[in-house]
Amino acid sequence: MICQPVKTWHLGDQHQSLVLASFDNRLPEAVYWGPALPTGESHKTLSAASLMDVTGGMVDKNAAISLCPEASQTFPGQTGLTVRSRDGNPLAPAFRYESEAASEHGLSLVFADKALDLTLVLDLTLTPETSLLKLQTRLESADIVQVDWLAAPVLPVPAHTGEMIEFSGRWCAEFLTRRLPFAPGARLRDNRSGRTDHAHFPGLIVCTPGTSNTQGEALAFHYGWSGGHRMVAEELADGRRQVQFGHAGGSQAAGRHFVTAPLYATYSAGGFNGAAIRFQRHVRDAVVKDMRTPRPVHYNCWEAVYFDHKLDELKAIATHAAGLGAERFVLDDGWFGLRDDDTSSLGDWVIDGRKYPDGLTPLIDHVKALGLEFGLWFEPEMINEDSDLYRAHPDWVLGPSDQTRGRQQLVLDMAREDVRTHLYGQIATILRDNDIGYIKWDHNRVLPLVDAAQTEGVYQLIDRLRANFPQVEIESCASGGGRIDFGILERTQRVWLSDSNDALERQRIQHDAALYLPAAVTGSHVGPRRCHTSGRTLDIRIRAWTAAQRHMGFEMDPRELTEDETDVLREVTSWWKANRDWMMRADILRLDSSDPAVIAEQQLAENGDRFAVFAAQIRASDQILPHPVRLTGLDPASLYRISLANRDQAPQLSRGSPFLKTEDLEVSGQYLMSHGLTLPWRFPETIWVLEGQRL
Structure with missing residues (x-):
């Protein structure tokens, strides 16, 4: 029997139930998360049943795995908040219930430590159409404080699950999965690269040893943030387990207002596919906005010409691509400044008069006459030292001057308003003066330091461009899969899953990415006969059908195709066009x-x-x-x-x-x-x- 006051809340639908309980007005804890509970189940009884025993070698009361585990409660594991006062002294708040507000599909719970003038707000929703929990934590302080760690609402995972699947990878081998057993202690993934990163997709799946794609239990998580993040999957000495996600430790400056990115989570009784289709549908229907339909067959010229732009050749390539069934032509890197290789001109977003003496208009007119949309490559967050922008504003660079370069380039400080204003002006001029319907937005190096303000600045720039040029779709490309997450997908309509066009590599990458991503946003291209990243030579059939499993495109010199290859590619492209209306809204079941x-x-x-x-x-x-x-x-x-x-x-x-x-x-x-x-x-x-x- 409960000897202390208890408040309870329930977020649930036909797929899952999450029951929260606050004992004695303390922070709520998840006393149940699993299959949907029957109507009439007593949540107070569940709260009482969740209380665990104590024994020798323990303190006299178990500290809760609350939605923000507290140091003040003698919590024995990773706490949900690490905060210091203005003068650097550690603070150990003890939050108590203040108020709550219900929304149509969720609630906001407010807890405060009045002695420290700190307020913690927990925003919790369950999307009815997709059965995906969206959980966010906010911290408000009357005085300036330094937050070293703030977790999105923390969830426990049950002891019977026993295993976790985490994501790693590298350039051209993204979305690698590793299945690991839980063990005493914490599994910590701290991404310090400043972007989502090839090696650190912010996802985790907790499962039973017998869970497969089609059967068994799975609890899946995704942190919707495009900067550095931290993940903690911890088993305490008493056997309880918790999962935490938040911004990378120490990535936020001192202030009064702090907020995590949304943590998306769901329980599935139908294996990995049960969780995957909820993420896929949520991205497609709730996250991505203004997606072009039907999805146009995409052509990108990068692996055909690289930096060697010749107008007549590009026109000929566009003509060939249109003949194969392409509906969009994207001009990649090399059209601006004095850009003949990757050592110069990033930051100088003006058309190269040597290559395009009459501007981009002749090429755009040719592409449009073929019935294709025209797209253009940018890498706005980056700068070369050999550029007019760097010579004018070396102070705009993020990080120290003696930092290690990446791909022979530096990074602009996107937290600065003058940097964002300059970039907006140059990009907006190109978009206003040319008939452009698509941007390939690249990001080709990790950052010299992890800083949440950098990511917020990128969001602000993209949001401004999207507001003023709503007809322009944007693809998130970061050396391929270096920035794929729900945060960037709120602002873009497509991701470039990997720089690898090797169809065999793509099969595995696409298969594992489908745990979170729908086909409609996942770009997949038919690459050259001999893949430029793997050196492998593959038949046109496996290349074409692999691209046809996602948002289809081509990325090779189409003039290299034999007659047989041309016929095959046209046939597969026609098949994709005939089926894309339903396939781009289909569930991908592994x-x-x-x-x-x-x-x-x-x-x-x-x-x-x-x-x-x-x-x-x-x-x-x-x-x-x-x-x-x-x-x-x-x-x-x-x-x-x-x-x-x-x-x-x-x-x-x-x-x-x-x-x-x-x-x-x-x-x-x-x-x-x-x-x-x-x-x-x-x-x-x-x-x-x-x-x-x-x-």
Whole structure:
């Protein structure tokens, strides 16, 4: 029985319930987070049932894993707030309930320490359409204080889960996943790069040892912030576990007002896919705004010409790209200043008169006459020492003058209003004077220091450009996947997932990124025959179909294509265009492949009536014949017609007569999910594409 006053709150829907309890007016703690609770469940009873015993070697009361664990309560692990007074003395606030306010789908809870004049506000919502929790912490101080750490609302994870999946990676190998056991102590990931970064995607999935793509429990997190962040996954000595996310430690200047980025979280009883589709739908429908539909087939000239811009060649390339089915042409790095390589001109956003004596108009007119939208590359946050801007304003550089350069460039201090005003003026002039519908916004080096004000400044610049040029879409590109998060996606319409156009690498990167990202925002391009980042030579079929799994584009010199390659690329592009309306709103369901040589996914339409399956053979299998590919998310009682979209690509070594090799198949959803599809044998580095329709 509870011997102290308790307040409770419930955020829940048909998928999950989060029950919070405040004992004796202290900060609330999550006493339940899991499958949806039945109507009428007593939250006060759950609160009482959550209280744990004490025994020898412990203090006489368990400090709560509250939404902000407090040092003043003798909390034995990572606290949710580390704050110092103006003169540097540590503060240990003891917050008490002040007030609350309900919103349509959530609430704000206000707690205060009146002796220290500190107020903590917890903003908590549950999006009804996507069943995604959005949690944010605010700290207000009457006096100036230094906050070394402020966590977004902290959630416990249950002991039976036992494992975590974290994200790492590198340039051209983003979204690597590692499955680790929980163990006593803290797993700390502190990203000091100043951007989301290839190696530090701000996500975490907590799961059971048996959780797979299609079954088992998962609790998934994402911190929607584009600067450096910190993640803590901790198991206390008493066995309890907590997950914290926030800005990188020490990245915020002293002040009176502090706020975390939103922490997005969800519980899934349906495996990783159950969480993934909620993140995908939330990005597509609630985060990204003003996305162009239908999604245009994209062409980028970077791997065709690099810095060598010649107007006649670019026109010829655009003509070829349009003939293949492109609907957008993006002019990449090299059009401005005196930019012949990566050593000069960043910061000088004026058209290079040597390469474009009549400006960009002749190229834009040609592109528009072909029926294509025109896009342009910028890297606004960066500066070269060999630039007019640096010679005029060396004081605008972020960090010390003797810092290590990155890609032979420095970074502008985006916290400065004069820097943002200058950049806005130059970019806005280009956009006003030219018919431009798209910006590829790059960010090609890590920062010399981690500073939250840098990220806020970038947000302000992009927000101003978006407000005044709402017709212009923006792609977040940071050497590929270096800045992908929900914070940047609130301001952009596309991400460049990786600088690798190697289709085999892309299969794995796209597969793991689908845990959070929908197809509509994920750029994927058909690269050159010989990949410029891996050196691997791949057939046009695997390259084209891999790009067709996301927002499709090309990034090669189309003049290199043979007649056969041209025909294949046109055919796949036409297929993508015919299906993009439903595919760009489909759920990407990762399939559990019993063959580790196969990466397979199923894109299921919103109404469930149709789907496409992509099964890529990344390497030779260990066994002779293919394992059946089991599908997911279908109605067991319905019949589906299955066709092999590229059955003409079966090799001669496929000597048998599997049904799909020659005919369409009509079977139940139960059969497809329990037995799966038997596919023809194929070579490594190839892909089967299947189409399904509910009858």
